[in-house]
Amino acid sequence: MIARGIMLGPDQPVILHLLDITLAAEALNVVKMELLDAAFSLLKEVHVTTDIIEACKDVNIAIMLGGFSRKEGMERKDMMSKNVPIYKEQASALEKHAASDCKVLVVANPANTNALILKEFSPSIPKKNITCLTRLDHNRALSQIAERIKVYVTDVKNVIIWGNHSSTQYPDANHATITTTNGERPVKELVTNDHWLKNEFINTVQQCGTAIIKAQKASSALFAASAACMRD
Numbered sequence: 001m002i003a004r005g006i007m008l009g010p011d012q013p014v015i016l017h018l019l020d021i022t023l024a025a026e027a028l029n030v031v032k033m034e035l036l037d038a039a040f041s042l043l044k045e046v047h048v049t050t051d052i053i054e055a056c057k058d059v060n061i062a063i064m065l066g067g068f069s070r071k072e073g074m075e076r077k078d079m080m081s082k083n084v085p086i087y088k089e090q091a092s093a094l095e096k097h098a099a100s101d102c103k104v105l106v107v108a109n110p111a112n113t114n115a116l117i118l119k120e121f122s123p124s125i126p127k128k129n130i131t132c133l134t135r136l137d138h139n140r141a142l143s144q145i146a147e148r149i150k151v152y153v154t155d156v157k158n159v160i161i162w163g164n165h166s167s168t169q170y171p172d173a174n175h176a177t178i179t180t181t182n183g184e185r186p187v188k189e190l191v192t193n194d195h196w197l198k199n200e201f202i203n204t205v206q207q208c209g210t211a212i213i214k215a216q217k218a219s220s221a222l223f224a225a226s227a228a229c230m231r232d
């Protein structure tokens, strides 16, 4: 998606630095081969490495995906002991080697905590440049409402996700609206079942990640990549 211009736009050439651990080096090379085979016109160079310093050198944008992923029966916070040390090391490498105005998107869980670690251990990167991926929760909330009212997802607006990317988040549709042929109408009015909005809707959005892991024993890459690359 990045190489096709979906994240940075159709006129922005990109050089990708791909980092993984030594055990995954061969798989990483395959990713490079696939990217080159695709001959994306915006993709100018692909560097694969298992060296964090090489990976961070002069990067303008860092998308932090690496680490342990959640398995069935785990909460995202259960990965803290494994992923926090990784994020300390990666933050220090970004601090020393990335471009000074580098923008950082933390995807790996627990995403909010990892973003906080990054902020603490890379003090020269402006705080406002560091964010973590909760857009996925927002998208999930939009889709749940669209399905319920039978409208297009693009017609749903002003849903808010409060809190962390975790099962304690609060998806809030109190100010959400639907674009109709008669103008904007409140979601609360169109979802006639208030009990659904206060219970099942919230619970479903909070538990979407868990449901995917239960169903396919891994989280899916597509929805996270799509949320990370959205430009609206």
Ligand SMILES: NC(=O)C1=CN([C@@H]2O[C@H](COP(=O)(O)OP(=O)(O)OC[C@H]3O[C@@H](n4cnc5c(N)ncnc54)[C@H](O)[C@@H]3O)[C@@H](O)[C@H]2O)C=CC1
Residues within 6 Å of the ligand: 019, 020, 021, 024, 065, 066, 067, 068, 069, 070, 086, 106, 107, 108, 109, 110, 111, 132, 133, 134, 136, 137, 165, 218, 219, 220, 221, 224
């Ligand atoms: N914030 C969000 O909305 C979402 C977050 N996630 C999180 O994103 C992360 C990645 O998810 P998946 O791609 O499904 O997991 P995955 O397990 O398929 O991939 C993780 C990759 O990180 C690599 N890795 C492990 N330690 C590393 C290190 N020290 N340095 C560099 N790379 C390292 C692994 O070798 C593996 O290739 C997980 O933490 C997952 O929980 C996933 C989906 C949505």
Ligand SMILES: O=C([O-])CC(=O)C(=O)O
Residues within 6 Å of the ligand: 069, 070, 076, 109, 136, 208, 209, 210, 212, 213, 219, 220
């Ligand atoms: O649940 C997970 O571990 C992956 C993730 O963050 C999500 O799908 O929301």
